[in-house]
Amino acid sequence: MKPIDEQIAILMRGVEFGDEQIKQVMERELRERLQEAQHEERPLRVYCGFDPTTSQLTLGHTVPMRKLRQFQELGHQAIFLIGSFTALIGDPSDRNSPRPQQTIEEVAKKSKGYANQTFKILDADKTEVRYNADWLAPLTFADLIRLASHFTVQQFLARESFAKRHAKGDPIWLHEFFYALMQAYDAVMLETDVQIGGTEQLFNLMAGRKLQEALGQRPQICLTLPILVGTDGYQRMGQSLGNYIGVDEPPEEMYGKVMSIPDHAMRNYFDLLSSFEPAQIADIEQRIATESLHPMDAKMMLARDIVTIYHDAEAAARAEAHFQRVFQKRELPREMPAHKLAAPQNIVDLLVEVGLAPSKSQARRLIVQGGVRLDGNKVESIEETVTPDRETILQVGKRRFVRLV
RNA sequence: GGGCAGGUACCCAAGUGGCCAAAGGGAGCGGUCUGUAAAAUCGCUGGCUCAGCCUUCGGAGGUUCGAAUCCUUCCCUGCCCA
Numbered sequence: 001m002k003p004i005d006e007q008i009a010i011l012m013r014g015v016e017f018g019d020e021q022i023k024q025v026m027e028r029e030l031r032e033r034l035q036e037a038q039h040e041e042r043p044l045r046v047y048c049g050f051d052p053t054t055s056q057l058t059l060g061h062t063v064p065m066r067k068l069r070q071f072q073e074l075g076h077q078a079i080f081l082i083g084s085f086t087a088l089i090g091d092p093s094d095r096n097s098p099r100p101q102q103t104i105e106e107v108a109k110k111s112k113g114y115a116n117q118t119f120k121i122l123d124a125d126k127t128e129v130r131y132n133a134d135w136l137a138p139l140t141f142a143d144l145i146r147l148a149s150h151f152t153v154q155q156f157l158a159r160e161s162f163a164k165r166h167a168k169g170d171p172i173w174l175h176e177f178f179y180a181l182m183q184a185y186d187a188v189m190l191e192t193d194v195q196i197g198g199t200e201q202l203f204n205l206m207a208g209r210k211l212q213e214a215l216g217q218r219p220q221i222c223l224t225l226p227i228l229v230g231t232d233g234y235q236r237m238g239q240s241l242g243n244y245i246g247v248d249e250p251p252e253e254m255y256g257k258v259m260s261i262p263d264h265a266m267r268n269y270f271d272l273l274s275s276f277e278p279a280q281i282a283d284i285e286q287r288i289a290t291e292s293l294h295p296m297d298a299k300m301m302l303a304r305d306i307v308t309i310y311h312d313a314e315a316a317a318r319a320e321a322h323f324q325r326v327f328q329k330r331e332l333p334r335e336m337p338a339h340k341l342a343a344p345q346n347i348v349d350l351l352v353e354v355g356l357a358p359s360k361s362q363a364r365r366l367i368v369q370g371g372v373r374l375d376g377n378k379v380e381s382i383e384e385t386v387t388p389d390r391e392t393i394l395q396v397g398k399r400r401f402v403r404l405v
Numbered sequence: 406g407g408g409c410a411g412g413u414a415c416c417c418a419a420g421u422g423g424c425c426a427a428a429g430g431g432a433g434c435g436g437u438c439u440g441u442a443a444a445a446u447c448g449c450u451g452g453c454u455c456a457g458c459c460u461u462c463g464g465a466g467g468u469u470c471g472a473a474u475c476c477u478u479c480c481c482u483g484c485c486c487a
Contacts, residue, residue: 169483232432233443242415242432260442296440303441327441362434365449371435397435399442 001075004034010070013278014271015223016199030221033193043076044193049132049186051083051091052110057117058244059306060228060237063272064196065121067225071194078127079190080118082111085133086186089179091204117247120310135189136182147181150214151207156180159203180204184211192220199224200236228272233262251311255319256327256399258303263295266302274305332393336401341388347372348382350404356396371397 001007008031017023037044048064050057065080072078087107115129139147156162156177165172180203187195187208195205205222213219227236230243237244245257261269270281284301287293300320307316325331339354348363351372357363364382366372372379373395374386386392392404 171482231442256442262443263441264443294440296443299441299443323441359452361452361455362450364455366435369435369449397442 001038004031004038007034007074010074011067011223014067014225016226017202017224018199022202026221026223030194030223033218033221037076037193044071045077045079045191046071046194046196047079047081047187047190047192048196049081049083049086049183050114051087052107052114053087053090054110054239056239056244056246056248057114058237058239058246059273060198060230060244062121062247063225063228064198065118067196067223069121069123072123072126078122079192080115080122080127080129081186081190082114082129082131083183084108084111084131085136086179086182089175089182091179120247130190132182132186132189136185139185144178144181147185147211148178150211151177151181153177180207181211184208187220188212188215188217191217193218194221194223196223196225198227198236200227226268226272229261229265229268231257231261233265247310251307251315251319252322252333254310255303255307255316255323258306259299259323259327261299263299266295266299269302269306273309274302275309276305326399330398333401336393336403338403338405339394341386341392341404344385344387347374347379347384347386350386350394351396354394354402354404356394356400356402366396 008027011030012027015023015026017026033044046068048068050061068078068080084107087110111131118129119127157166162172162176164170183204184207187205188211192208192212195208197205202222202224205220205224209219209222229235230237230241231245232241232243235241235243245254249257258269267281267285270276270284271278274281276284284293284298288295288298300323303323304316304320307319311319322333326333337354341350345353347367348360351357351363351366352360357366363372367379367382370378373393374384375393376395386394386404388404394402394404
């Protein structure tokens, strides 16, 4: 195992609390715990939990996962917790309104896809995968009350997400308070040394610390990481916001989505998602500032790097070529979905049938606005008929193509 | 349980009898431009057999020539009181 100073340097990189004091305390405790573990010749138990709210992991999830991976590489025990029970309530941390509650069946379905995607980042052989329904579901009402008695209402109301709603007169549901309790109980059941999460998770992680201590365990060290912004460049990346990049998206899609982030979000992505070292990132930023590197080229480096992580170098090169063809040169993509056109068909009906428009009204609008092309020629009329006498390329907007055969 | 204020399209939010398929913003989509699917800018955004018709303003019922708007009732939220 590496020397402790070296471990600390790696593990504390990127960790951010928004409060220097907490950071110092956590770093000190982490150092002590590492020393203790080394002495006892045991690995630290490090966990990070994810609620299956959709079946797709996003690059946002990968930020704490990469930290978990670092622990793993240093020989510690990584625990990947699937919030099969917490997902039923939904984490109120990052939003100003409650999440819709899910059914057990929905959650189970979504959990399935999770593990596989996870191992694009974590080492499958060395990861302990747990489901928190295993211990949360059997809790009795009496158990719950005992857990709840360790926290005050004021502590919860002080949280920004609740305070805001309270001030605004928006509903705060009682069950939302239980989210932090449940997560805290996870830490107790897993007997964790360290928990990792996004900065918005601090309250939940601290609740775990508090509960562990109350129940006679050593309080876990909490490490929080900056939030990844979504492709819009402002809001956090989230499935429900539609601004996300999924870890299992095809290379072209992933590359394009990275390219679509605003320039000002690039730094956030370089820091949290790329394989570039801090010094390299600083250099790139410097070169952009002095105009010796074009921001677009920097973004292409970023996109290529990210696609390489989740696919491979070859796929990344392909995605880049696709991007250059379709968006920079406005040429046709190499591959596009095919649709069998059997008989002559009206253009409006066709657009709906191939899925390029959700309704005929929408299809008409697209045509009127000049967004529909057949073999590169703008479709001028909604009356136009497409005849299947040869292969034709149907295009909507800049990026949606269907090959009519 | 009582009093008051609310429930409007994907989200926020205006509208309080006809000019309402419903202002404005966000988000999304399309055009132009560009260095990108960035920014900027212009436009579109319920559906259909499309100069017309049908469905939509918490649910149901009613008044009216006509209702998101008025009445009844039910459901839901917030505040105050108990």
